[in-house]
Amino acid sequence: ESLTFRHAWLRIVLQEYIDAVKIVGARVATITDRMMKVLPQWSLAPLLDSLIALRGIDKISAMVLLGELGDISRFDSPKQLMAYLGLTPSEHGSGKRRRQGAVTLTGNSRARRTLVESAWSYRFRARKTMHLKRKGG
Structure with a gap:
């Protein structure tokens, strides 16, 4: 206006x-x-409270993660879970030389994106701006 x-x-x-x-x-x-x-x-609802206990993860994020991952016990190790999420480093090698690069970004992108957004909200908490404080919000 x-x-x-x-x-x-x-x-x-x-x-x-x-x-x-x-x-x-x-x-x-x-x-x-x-x-x-x-x-x-929901059959996975009991796991929700465990995920919500982590700072940065709310109910929606936990539901998305559990919906995308399903039964987490199907992964034999944390390494398998990280590989499924595409959060393992890429490797480049020749002969005896081996070098690790950026994360592979293969795997379940929706679950990975949810974890990344949760990590950002963990790192940078929501703040009230001066404008909101003045408005009383």
Whole structure:
């Protein structure tokens, strides 16, 4: 409302973006609500509390991880789990020389992305900006 544009089409484009964000936000809220309703009947629900105990992982992140990984006991070792997630270093070698590179990024990208986002929220906690503090929010 307080923005002015030189051309009317710019306001139309901005309004389309705003509407798209609102629609996606409503979808996320609906899906989250549905996930919370089915949680008590889920066979993997007992594992959820263990994951939520880790800082950076909330119920949705834990549900996504468990949904993507399934029964974690199927992995014989943590190394197997990390390989499944694509979080193991790549290796380059020739003869006696062996060099490790960046993580392979193969495997389950959705679970890996969830872990990465959880790690970021662990590292950088949400803060109230000065603007929010002034507004009392």
